[in-house]
Amino acid sequence: MNKNLPEVRFKYFKDEYERKKLNQVVEKLKSYPLSRDVETSELTGFKYIHYGDIHRGKSTLIVDEFVLPSIKKGDYMPLQKGDIVIADASEDYQGIATPALLLTEPKQSIIAGLHTIALRVDEQYSPIYLYYLLTSPIFKKYGYKAGTGMKVFGISYSSLVKFESLYPSKKEQDKIGNLLKQLDDTIALQHRLIDQQQKYKKAMLQKMFPKKGERVPKIRFEGYKEEWESKALEDIVVNIGTGKSKYTIHNKSSESPYEILGSTSILGYDTNFDYEGDFILTARVGANAGTLYSHSGKVKITDNTVYIQNDNLDFIYYALDNIDLRKLSFGTGQPLIKASELKALKILTPVETLEQGKIGAFFKQLDNTISLHLKKLEDYKQLKKALLQRMFV
Template identity: 45%
Template sequence: MGNRNIPEVRFSGFAGEWEQCTLHSMVDRVKSYSLSRDVETSEYTGYKYIHYGDIHTKVADIIDEFSDLPNIKAGTYELLEKGDLVLADASEDYQGIAAPAVVTIDVPYKLVSGLHTIALRPKQVDSLFLYYLINSPIFRKYGYKTGTGMKVFGISATNLLKFESLFPVLEEQNKIGNFFKQLDDTIALHQQELTTLKQTKQGFLQKMFPKEGESVPEVRFTGFKGEWEQRKLINEIIEKVLDYRGKSPTKFGMKWGNSGYLVLSALNVKDGYIDKRVEAKYGDQTLFERWMGKERLEKGDVVFTTEAPLGNVAQVPDDNGYILNQRAVAFKTSKEKTDNNFLAQLLRSPLFQTKLQAIASGGTAKGIGMKEFAKMSVNVPVLVEEQTKIGHFFKQLDDTIALHQRELDALKVTKKAFLQKMFV
């Protein structure tokens, strides 16, 4: 069994045990003010603040030259400095207890710690190291154990400063803090690239499908002309709907396991791809085929969520076998009449999604039945060749987005693992 005073993963060149210290001995307090949203102003006053709500929404996080903090009215305050940490002392859940922000630059304005915050000034600890320690499972467990409240959870400055942990020498702290900062910068870059790709796709969806009252799109592949024609979704575009909602496979004798056919519910159907990690459970292949007969989901079939969330669209990625379950249906088409890739993008288009929301029923969790869905009509290209071009274009874009999403998810998993292994 390893030494409990030494982390599992460590930079080379460092040895020896980490030292047990209380947070109280490592920091000084900086005054916080009960400044709520009514002190904010749209004018630049030279004063900004950190409100606990902005910490939870990441408006205030790793504060640098790109941070856009709220302006407040000028006043006489004790100011924050480079290296200071500001923690939210209130949260709507235990996970957000003492969520931190850290000031990493000499800010060109006067910065104040606002409502429901605890401000700390490191004196014997690297600020980035402390920021990531507070985000690590070690402190999260302490916050969960120490936090109080029913609907709103909080932590007092007294309890916060009682937190004990193991700390390496400053040089090692600095290396760890900078390592996680570089990892966060990489994650932020990937997130921005992913956001840009999604925005690009959204722009093309608006321009490559006709707007309300129009029958020709704004942007079109060369070689195609003429108006798109209106067709009913069911029968004229979609040949068959596979709908097993309300027909529980478990009542048929299905038992869930770790192999066989993957069960698809609405939670698995993301915007553009099937997420196999969400509530992943599998059903017996033989029982399922006896139950469904020949109606198997095939590669390319379009899966559509009918509620919670409504209107997510993805395509079956392979022929490995899938079971339709809660809040999702699948569409089969005739290749001579409709391109599957095109259908998937048509259902994602802004005009269709707007129409869908307009006829959906329910309160917070809106849904749609197949009778209402069958009444919907859409404009489509007369030639399947044009559908295929459009579908292929968006499929390539979706594949790129999915690749970036997987890379981003992998980076986040990597960070989580390092947070567990590089702190004691």
């Protein structure tokens, strides 16, 4: 493999890459030690990029300058389209030299603020390419070595611009940068879709389950008109119980076909089990007390968990998901939820099991949709990670 070329490259580009230090690619601009006390709610026509906003993701690929804080007017040297602002301080090495890029020409005066290094990219190079180069593993590795500090880590301009990398032609740089930008846009869209679906689910949980003191939900399936009934959970489900203290938590193996689950081991659940009936697990001990988890398969559980078994499990799951089960816990450092407390818990339920089933199926389908979007989001993130590793040298 040619070490002067990346592992992945667009077709039709055949030229060798050129090795350059960063100081051959950029020039330093003035930044100002402006802290939060210069911020104002007034529209002054002046905004700034604070290193804290870069770390929080508020200032990264900046296309809408209105997301930036307004500051008091002053005699500043403003930034322009294509300028890169780097956070020169971080609480960990992973955040060293995190960049922000002005993608559009600002309509207001944008200033580089506290703990930042401002750079203007030479016209022979692509700002969008350089931005992604500064987020790539090869630069992060360099930043880790060049960074200094104990509790707060930093990088100086002189250390930063010694970073050496290989650059293709500007045309190829633009193509690489725009591909990664398009991928970032797709990731942002996935985040919005997930957020919308989660908000929709939350709203529907509130509308399809009656509030305290009510017997009829605001929204229900056509053909059902009877008031819901208030029943103790033990009168609705098949069984409620607690796991056994004799079990030791472990994964399924050839010697034991049963995975053993406890309150700290069910933060996520794996569907790759031999299916043998459904039940719900709710954490009984610790900070996760009252958190519900669904599981299907051959498993046994420790006394740190409470299980609920039922034929119409989905409705019960979402009915409980709409209740703050932490109110049933007692204790401080290690709050407990007992099976006996769950048994006596009063919940509202439709008279007809068919309506229960429809409600449960509706929310399960919503969760499946959210899971699908989450899977796509993770796939896009992994693709971006792979491209950052393989398109920069």
